[in-house]
Amino acid sequence: MLRILLSLALMIVTIDGQLVMEPNLNQLTKKVGDEVAIYCTNQGTTGQPEWTGPDGQVIGTINGGGSSHLFVEENTFDRETKLQIVDLEREDEGTYTCRLSGSTGQSIQIFVFEDITFTKQDEEQLQAFEEFESASIKCTVRASPSPSIEWYQGGVRIYPGGRYYIDPNVGLTISNITRDDEATYTCRAVIRSLSESKSMDIFVDVQVPPTWLFEPSDETRAVGSSVEFHCRADGDPPPDYTWKFKNNIINYDGVKYTSRNDGEYFTINNLQKSDDGSYVCEASNAADTISGAGELTVLDPPRGNEQQNETVTEGQTVRLYCTVVQGEDCKLKWFHDGREMVLGQQPTNSRIIIQESIVDTQLTLTITGVQRSDGGGYTCELENEVGISNVTHYVLVEYEPTINTTITRDQVFTWVGNPVNVTCHWEGYPTPKVIWKRGGWRLNSTDAVFYNFGNGSSSAEVTPTELDFGSYVCEASNRIDTNTHTIDLVQAFVPSEPLGVTRGEVTSTTLEILFEVPLDDGNLPITGYRVEYWVQYEETNTMMDFFNETEEIKLINLSPSQTYYFRMAAENDVGFGKWSENATAKTITYRPPRAPTIISPDVSSSPFQYELAWRAPEDNGGSPITRYVIRHALVLDPTVEEIPSYYEEQPVNSEARSHILYDLEKDKYYYIELFAVSGLGDGEPAEKIIKTAQGTLDPTVPPTSLLGVVRNVDTKIVVAVIVAAFILILILVDVCCYLVNDCGLLMCLCVQCCGKHTGTHEVDVELAADYSGFKNGAEIPAWSLDKIGGAVTTNGSDVTEKATEPTESESLMDGRTI
Template sequence: MVHRLSRLNTPLLLSSVAFVAGAQEARLVILPDGGNLIRPVGANIVLTCKGEVPDPELISNLRWLGPDGRDLPNGDSGEADNSRISSEELVSDVGRILFIKGLQEADSGKYTCSAVYTSSQRLEAHVNLTTIVGITWEDAPTEQSAIFGQPYKVRCVVRANPPATIDWQKNGVGFTTNNHYVIENDGVLIREVSLEDDTYFTCRARVQTTGQLEDRRIRVEVFIPPEFIREPVNTSIVEGEGGFMECQASGKPDPVYTWLDRNNQNLNLNRERFIVDEQTGRLTIIDAKRTDEGEIKCLVENRAGKIEKTAFLKVIMKPVVVEYLNASGIMGREVSLTCKASGDPLPEVTFLKEGTLIPYTIGVQNSDDRIIVDTSREGEYAQARLVIRDLMRSDDGLYACIAKNNGGNYTKNGHITVEFPPSFALTPMREAWSWDNHLVNLTCRAESIPNATISWFLNGRNLENDYNILTNAFNGESTITVTPIDLSYYGTYRCLAMNIHGKDEHAIELREARAPGPLLQTKFETITATTITFNFIGPMDNGGLPIEAFAVQYKLAGQVWEEKPLQRVWPVDIPYILENLEPQTIYSFRFAAKNQVGYGEWSREETHTMPKRAAPEEPYIIAKTENKVVSTPYPDRYELLWSAPPNNGEPIDYFEVAYYPVRNTSAGLIEAGQLVRTQVPYPANVRFEMKNLKADTIYRIELRAHNVIGFSAPAEILLRTAKDAAAVELGTTTTALPRETASPSQPQSKTIPYVIIGVIVAILVFIALIIDVSCYFVNKKGLIYIICNRSGRNKGSGRKGSNKNSALMDKDEHKALRFAGGKLHKNPVTARWPTNNPHNTGLLATDDRSIGRGPTSREPHQPLNRRFEPLHSDI
C-alpha cells in the first residue's frame, strides 16, 4: 500500500475506514483523488466510488450519502429521473458513480460513499465539496451614455464568492478617486461629464483566493443637448404654391426635428403636403392652403434634451374664380358669360377665347364689335361679364375667365354653346355597294345643337319598321344596316334630321356590286428558267368596288382547266412574280381580277415555253449609292449585302466576290492594287465582310452567283472607304486617288521651288499669247497670223490635202472627247492588262449598269471588259 501511494504521488481519499480482523486490505476509493474539491457554481461534477477488496463478490449495499447524511437518489431504480443529483452503478467494475449537475451554493459539504463487505465489515470513503461563485457582471452594460455637463455614474456591479476586488482604467490607464471621478461600490461617479469622458472605461474584478480575473470594457458615449444653429423665421407662401421654413440645430446624437402647427398637430405625420428633412430640419410645404396660416413651432430634441422656437406662417391668398357658369344661345341672337372671382387684393378679371392669344379688353372689342366686356365689384368679389351679340357657329367654344392679382393668376374655363338647326355638311358618304344579300352600313352624321332626331326613307317609304334594316343612333350619328334580299332594296336612301331649330336631309345611293370585268392587258415582263414577272392593266369595269388582287391560273400544256389548275393570287401593287416553274416546260396561263364580290372573267388562255436551265440571274447588291459610289464609315472594312437572284433551274451553290482598288485619271478608272477574289457558300450566307481595306480609297466590287451551269452576270458597285481617323487627327490625309505621289525620300519643301518656277513660266506664256494676239489684229503679224495664213493657202490644194486635214481634225476631236471628263466617248479608252494576270475576269463596264447592276448577259467565265470612264471630280 505504501508503495502504491508513493507511486501515485497523491493523497488518497481515506477519511474513515473500519477494519475487521482478518480483512484489513479491504477499502473504498473516491475519484478524483483528493479529500477537498472546489468547483464553481453552475458547473457539473462526477464522483466515482470503487471498492478495492480481495473478493468483489462480497461487497453489498454500496451507496452515496449527502452532506445531510441521507441517501442520494438512485438512478438505477428510476428515483432520480428529474433530479440534479443521482447515482448509478458501475457496469465494468465494483463501484458507484455520483452525478451532480448545475452546482449550487447549497451543494457544498461532505459526501460519503458507504458499503458492507463480507456482510459484517462496513467500508466508507469521504470527499469535501466546496462551491464558489465566479465573477458575475450583474449591472455593467457595455454601452452607456452620459449627458454633457451633468453628473453620471458609470455602472459596474459585480457578484462573486469569495468577494472580488474592483479597480478602474480609462483608455487602458488606471485611475483612482480624484476631483473628476469618485470610485464607488457600484461604479465610477463622473462629477461633471465632459467630452473627454466620451471614451472607453474598463471595470476589472479579481478574486485573490481563487485567482479569478475578469474585466468589462464599457463604452461611454457623451450626449450633447441640442442648440439652434438656424432658428425659424416668419415666412410668407402663396396659396396653392410651395415653400419652406428653416430650423437647424446641433447636438449629439443628431437631433430629431418635429414641426407643430397652430393646433399643436405634428406636421411630420402629414406626408401629403408637409415634408421634414431629417438631416437639416427644413420643413417643405407643398400646395399651401389658407388654413395653414398661423404659428408654426420647431421642436428639436435628442437623448440629451430638447429646445423649441415659434415662427409665423403667412399664406397669401391667390385669386380664385368662385362662380363661372356655362351659357347657351341660339344662332343670330345674344348670349352672355358672367365670372366672379375673389382674392386679396381684389383681382382684375377678363376673358380669353380658346385658340386666341390676346385676352379681351374692357369695353367693345376693336376686332369684333359684337363682343363687349364690362366689369364691376360685388362685395368681396370682382365680377366681369362677356356679351356676344348676333351669335355665329364660330362663337361656340371655350372661354377662359382669367383673374390676376399680386399672388398670381387663376384661370377657369366656361363654355358657350351655340344652338343651330341640323346640317349634313360633314357626311361624306354618297354611295354604297352590296351584293348577294351582304350586309351594308349606311351612315348619316347630322351636326346640330341640340342633337337632331334622324329618320330613314327609301323611295318615300319610312324604314323604321322594316325587319331587313337595323338602325343604330348615337350622338347625332345614325347608321342603318341593310340586308338587300331583293332588288327593291337598291336605290336612294334619304336620312332626315330634325331638331327644334330646323331640319335637313341627305341622300345615299345603294348600288349592286358585281365581279370585275376582264383584264385589259397582261404583260410577260421578265422571264427566267423558273420565274415569270407579270404586269397587269386592270379591267375597264371594276364592278363598283376597288380591285384588290390579281390572279393567275396555270397548267401544263395538254391538261384541261377543269382538273384544278395551279393558282397564284397577288395583292395589288406588289411584284407579280410567279416562281417554282420548271425549265423547258410549256405552260398555259389565264388571268383574272378580283374585288370583294369575287373573281372576274378569266382571260383568254396564253401558252409559253420556259427557257432552258441556265446560269443564275444577276444578284442584287443592297447598298445606298451617291454619285454612283457607296461610302462606308470605316477606313478598313465593309460588309457587302445582297439578295439571291432566281437560280434559272439549278440551285445556287456559292457567290463569288471580287474587289480591287482603282484610281481616277483623266482617261478613266485604272486598277491600282491587287484583286481579291473569294467564294461565299450558299444558302449559308448573303453577306460578306471585306477586311484589311485601305483608308480613303475607291474599290471596285463585283458579285456573281454560281450554279452547276456557270456564273451569272456580275453586279457591280464602287466603294469609298473612310479616311483614317489617326491621320486626320495628326493633320495629314491619305488618298487612294493621287494624280502624283511625292517620293517619301524627298522632303515636300524641295518641290516648292519647282512649283514657283512653273507658275512664273505659265505667267510668261500667257503674256506672250496676249502680245501675239494683239500683233495679229493690229499689225497682221505674229505666230497666229502665220498659222492662219498657211491654213488659208491649203484650202484649195485638192482632195488629198483635204482628207489629210480632215484626218487631223478627227484625231484632235478624238483626243478632246477622250479627256472631256467622261461625258462623251467616241473611242473609249481600253486599259491593257498583262496576259499572265490570273485576275483578268470580273472587271468593270462603262455603262450606267455598272453601279449596282452588271451587263444583262455574259457567258460564264468570260473575262470582263476592263473599260473605264473617268469619274466625277468630287470622288
C-alpha cells in the same frame, strides 16, 4: 568599577541578542487601512518581550491598557509578544521597539502612506465645456505623500506649452477649446517614492451652442388643409426642439398637432382661422437656446358662383358672370377653348367683351350677335394663394339642322346581298330628329335597320336586292327648320377581264406577265389579280398565284424548256372577274444562274474591311446554286469597266447573303465581282466599285473579337511586328545557348573578338547573382571568386584575371573539356 560596567554591557548585548523580530526589517511601509502584525520572540531563558510605541510608552494588551486599534498579544509559553495595529492610520507612523525589561531592544520604523484616491471621480469623469472657451479639466486627488499629476490623451502624454497649461491645484487647462479637442483624457496620479500610480479617464464634452440651419418659414394655407413647419439647428450636443404658439408650448396630440424627426417637423391639421399667427421653434442644448418664428396665414379657398347655362338663338345677346362667392384676394379669369381671354374686346372676336363688374369680385362676359360657333363652355377661374376654383358655364346656340357634306358621302357602293350602311352626318341644336326616305316614302324597320348615334350621325343599314338600289334621303328636323341630303346606293359588280395579257421577260425559271387594267372595275377599286397557269398538255394540273394591285406580276420557280399557258382575272371587293384569253410562253433552256443583286453601300464604314451583302439571283437557270464566288481587286480609277487580272478570289457557301472582305487599304477603290455557281457553271457576275473609309476605325463600331482587331491593322504593321518578334526569339535562343552550352553566335563573337573563354555556367550564375543587386553606376563591393580554369579578384577598382588552361582531366559542369 570598570570591570562591573563591562560586565553589565555584555549582559545587555546578550539579552538584546536573544530577541528575534518577524519580519526582520528595519522599516516597514504600509498604507492607511492596512493591518500590521509584528512578532517579537525571546529566545533566552527568562523574560517576556514588551512593545513601546513612537511616544516611548509601553503598549498594553486589549485588556491591559491597549486599544482595539493598537494592542499587543503575549504568548508566555513561547515568550512571544505580537504587536497588532488594526485599520492603520497616518498617526500610527513612527518607530516601534521590542525589548526585554531593562534593555534597549530592537526597533522597526513603520511608514504609513495614504493610497491614491480620486475624491470626485463621479462628477469629474464627464466634464463639459462650451466651444472656444478656456477649459480647465479638473482632477481631484488625495494621497500621502502628495502625488504628482500627469495628463494623457490617446495614450500620448500632454506637456505644458501652447494651448495647454497644467496647474496641480486646478488641472489641465486648454485654451480656446474646439470640437477637435473632444476626447477622453487620462489623469494619472503618481507617488514616485513608493512607485504607486493610479489613473482616471475623463471624457471632455465640447458643447457648441445651436445655430440655425433652417429657420421656420412663413406659410399660407387654406381652411381645412394642413401645414408643416420645419426648423433645424446645428449644435453639440444635438439640440432639442420645442414649438410654441402664443407663448404656450404645443403638446402633440397625434390629431391636431403631430411632429416627426424629434420635433424638427411640426404639422397642424384641419386648419381654421383661429390657427392664424406666429409659431416659434426653440432649439436648445446644454450650451444655449435659440428661437425662430414662422407666420401662418389661414385663408378660405376660392369658390365661384354656380354653373350658368344659357340657351339662345343665333343673333341674340348673352351674358355670363364670374363671381367670387368665397375667398380672399382672388384673381378672376375667363377661358374658352383652352385659351385665356383678356379684359375688354377679344382680339379674335370683337363680339365678345369682358368687363370687371365689381373689382376683384366679378367679371362679366358679354356675347352680342351670337353665332353657332360661339356655343360651348366658358370657364371662370378663381385663384388665390391657397387654391384654384373652376366653374364652366355653357352657351347653347339654337340653329337649324345642317348636313356635314365633307364627311357625308353622296354615293355608297355595294352588291346584292351585301349589307351596307348609308350614313348621314348632321349638326344642329336642339338635337334634330332624323328619318330616312326613299321615293318620297319614309322607310320603316322592314326596309332597313336604323342607328341614331349621339355623335351627330344616323345610319340606315340596307341588305339590298336588285330593287333596293337608288336614292335614299336623310331628313333632319328641329324646331328651327328641316334639311335633307340625298345619298345614292350604287350597285357594284365584279371587274371585267384584264386586257392585252401577254408574256414579258422570260428566263429559265421565271415568266413576267404584261397586261392592261380592265375597262370596267365594277364600280369598286381593283384589289388584286389571280393568275392561273399550266404546262402544255397538262390542263388538268393547274397552278394559281395571287398578287395585290401594286405587285409585279411574275411567275417563279418554273421549269426550264417548258411551254406554259396562263390567263388572268381581276379582283375587287365583290370578287374575281372574268378570265382573260389564254396566253402562252416558253421558258428558256437550262443555263448558268443570273447575276445576284448587290445591296451593300458604295462606301465602307471601316478603312480596312468591307461587308458585301447581296440577294440571290431571281433565276438559278434550272439548277440549284452550289456556291458564290467573290473577286476583288484594288483599282486606281473608279471608272474602270472590268476587274483587273490580279484579283483575289474567295468562295462562299450557297446559303450566305453577306461576306466580309479583310486586309483592305484605307481610302482606296476596289472592284468587286460576285457570281453564283451551279451545276451548269458560273453565272452572270454582279459588279460594284466601292471605296474604303479614311483614317482609323469608326469609334462607334467596336471590334467583335481579337481577330477582328488584328485584321483591322495595316498589313505592313503586322509584317513588321512578326519580323521583330522573330528576331527577338532568335536572340533569346542564342543567349540561352551561350549561357547553357557555351555555343551560338554570341559565343563565337566573344572568342573571336576578346580571345577569351566564357567560363562555366556555374561561374556565370554566381557573377549574375553578385551583380543583380546593383543598378548601373552603383559601386560594386570588393569580392574574390575562384573559378575552374582561372581566378578573378577585385579590390573594388582594378580587376585582374589569371587564366590557366584546364587540363582534359578538369571537367566542366556540363561534362565537357576545353
